[in-house]
Amino acid sequence: MASTKKVGILGATGTVGQRFILLLAEHPIFSIHALGASARSAGKAYKDAVRWKQARPIPESVAQITVKPCDAELFKDCDVVFSGLDADVAGDIEMAMLKQNIAVFSNAKNYRRDPSVPLIVPTVNSDHFDLIAHQRKLNKLDKGFLITNANCSTTGLVVPLKALQDAFGPMSHIIVNTQQAISGAGYPGVPSLDILDNVVPHIGGEEEKMEFEACKILGDLAPDKQSLVHLPETIVSATCTRVPVLDGHLETVSVKFANGAPSVEQVYEVLEKYTSEAEKMGCHSAPQKPIVVTREADRPQPRLDRENLKGQAVTVGRVRKCPVLDIKFVLLVHNTVLGAAGSSVLNAEIAVFKGLI
Ligand SMILES: NC(=O)C1=CN([C@@H]2O[C@H](COP(=O)(O)OP(=O)(O)OC[C@H]3O[C@@H](n4cnc5c(N)ncnc54)[C@H](OP(=O)(O)O)[C@@H]3O)[C@@H](O)[C@H]2O)C=CC1
Ligand SMILES: N[C@@H](CC(=O)OP(=O)(O)O)C(=O)O
Secondary structure, three states: OOOOEEEEEEOOOOHHHHHHHHHHOOOOOEEEEEEEEOOOOOOOEHHHHOOOOOOOOOOHHHHOOEOEEOOHHHHOOOOEEEEOOOHHHHHHHHHHHHHOOOEEEEOOOOOOOOOOOOEOOOOOOHHHHHHHHHHHHHHOOOOOEEEEOOOHHHHHHHHHHHHHHHHHOOEEEEEEEEEEOHHHHOOOOOOHHHHOOOOEOOOOOHHHHHHHHHHHHOOEEOOOOOOEEOOOOOEEEEEEEEOOOOOOEEEEEEEEEOOOOOOHHHHHHHHHHOOOHHHHHOOOOOOOOOEEEEOOOOOOOHHHHOOHHHHOOEEEEEEEEOOOOOEEEEEEEOOOHHHHHHHHHHHHHHHHHOOOO
């Protein structure tokens, strides 16, 4: 087993930060060393700074840690920094951490479009870690690097799409409609008077993120390993809505394949057989398999399926012929586990396995 790595959590008091605490409190190779948040929280014991919203209690090992301001100097003895920072501040703080030669795993949107930053969903494109050598050269770093994970809805979408792309070749058109949980908006998030008894058919910037990020993630690393080639001929159209669910984003997806339609049974088989590098490496947080397939007529459902394989798998069901495109299906992703902190932690485990940390 690799030696223990010291980790810092930025935005440790937030919705994603609290997931990081739960995932890392008893981790076999990562040990929580420092917690960071805003001036509101800095100087307080974690238990007094956080508005804890998880069903499990705050781990005892973390409750008394004093929260620090997110000053890179204060995190320089960390091997790894996980960021659950608000996007308004994540850009500058994460860059300062990178310049301290730290391995930074970000959940924020700020660097996802940067051509030198891999956008990695751990059960989809862990091969994009090979861009790090180039990124380190650009930044004149030997140990540090910056990886982002995807928008939570994008994360759910690309897992089954990767399985289908590997099996049936390029997809020309993808139409996705999301029903996103309120925890996706952080805390305190969407006002109760807006979301109870209601559906809000707009989440600012979300559709553009899905349409861009899916093509970066499903694209290839160039042969010289110095850039990523986005999917050239795939059009993604997203409509994103907010629904009164606590955790778990449900998505309805229709796909057209460039080389002709597979059958429904072929699609089920491919989804059931899909595996990723993360399980083969034996990573601690890797799900037994990246996709849980359900053949029940009324599944997946957020309340019943979001904890499947500890929230690290995407549940896919209702595969049918699409009369407009080729195939349609429904998926469910846990937005704060695989859609956020869980992806970062698994990405970091992969990076350790690859000798990058
Ligand atoms: N929720 C989700 O499902 C997903 C979220 N993300 C992304 O993850 C990030 C975190 O989201 P989420 O946890 O929902 O957000 P929250 O609003 O719940 O938490 C934000 C965190 O940022 C900290 N923060 C705010 N301002 C500052 C500052 N000036 N300096 C230092 N820290 C600051 C807060 O600290 P304090 O408590 O002290 O104010 C808090 O810890 C965002 O970038 C979001 O877009 C990505 C995928 C999914
Ligand atoms: N916008 C997502 C959560 C999120 O913060 O996404 P991103 O990291 O892409 O900004 C949601 O509302 O469910």
